[in-house]
Amino acid sequence: MDFAKQLNEEERRGIREQLDDEQLAIFDILTRPSPKLTKQEREQVKRIVRELLDTLKAERLVLPQVAQPAADPRRRTRRNSRSA
Numbered sequence: 001m002d003f004a005k006q007l008n009e010e011e012r013r014g015i016r017e018q019l020d021d022e023q024l025a026i027f028d029i030l031t032r033p034s035p036k037l038t039k040q041e042r043e044q045v046k047r048i049v050r051e052l053l054d055t056l057k058a059e060r061l062v063l064p065q066v067a068q069p070a071a072d073p074r075r076r077t078r079r080n081s082r083s084a
Helices: 009-017 021-031 039-058 078-083
Strands: none
Touching: 009 021, 021 039
16 A cells, blocks of 8 residues: 555644644644644744754653642551551
8 A cells, every 4th residue: 555545634744744743733732723824934833843842852841740638637547557
């Protein structure tokens, strides 16, 4: 089967836009719903997307941990109940 026929629409769009999957996802977030962009504006957004993703990867973006709810002091754990 021909290589181009094996690609789905999103893969073809990524090739056409010269963006990988991650870059294409960010590009879509920034450009949808479809604002009318000139060719120059589209290229500028693509450049920014590439730079943003490179920065996030270089900084090893770490999302903050969700704080765990404080333990109820009245609730005894198995270890605490043995020593009580």
